[in-house]
Amino acid sequence: MTTAIEVNCATGEVVERPLTAEELAQREADAAAFAAAEHEKEVAAAEAAVAKAALLAKLGITEDEAKLLLA
């Protein structure tokens, strides 16, 4: 069971309670959004790597040689 811890700073009372159905739904939505964002980042990184390799091939230089040009 997923729980939330609530501390009332005025009284010092600590309550550990199960998440409500609404909170659980929100967490599932958050997890899905997180997974989608991570996938998007992976796709973007893979596309960038392919574009970089293609450019290096077009220029006929290695990655280390490209770094030298920018140093």
Place this chain on the structure above:
Amino acid sequence: MPNTFIKIASVTVGSGGASSIDFSSIPSTYTDLVVKLSYRTTDATNTATLISNFNNDTAGNYNNRFLFGTGSSTGSGNYTSNGSNYHGYGNISTTTASTFANAEIYIPNYAGSAFKSSSADNVSENNATAANATLSANIWNSTSAINRVTLGVYAQNFAQYSTATLYGIKNS
């Protein structure tokens, strides 16, 4: 210049883990607030992204900027109209046993009437050469006094023995 730390409340997560740690009814009698956090999560597959919310507001009223290093690379970024403050990455369940990430969130002028800024440092620990370190600056677009701070790890749960302590700071 505020110069005292007074512990307001502290909590340690129990064996079942917890999705969030919520400090409510925070008194307005201090100048600043500080949260110190030691944590890891129960999730093995995702990065543990530490977040916080004020006054239970999860709408897109937060703007975040951050710098990070991983031990092998560095970077920066920002999120606008986000649903929380963003504090970077911590420990997940597959990091070395009994190691915990550490974070400190500083919230100045929390009871004032201007928009609320906060800053944080957050460092993972894996008993290894590489670690994630993040410095973040956030603003909550609200003039309300902060009376509630909620800590969470995006879509994950805090693991047992994670601890969070809320301090009030004032100059007398």
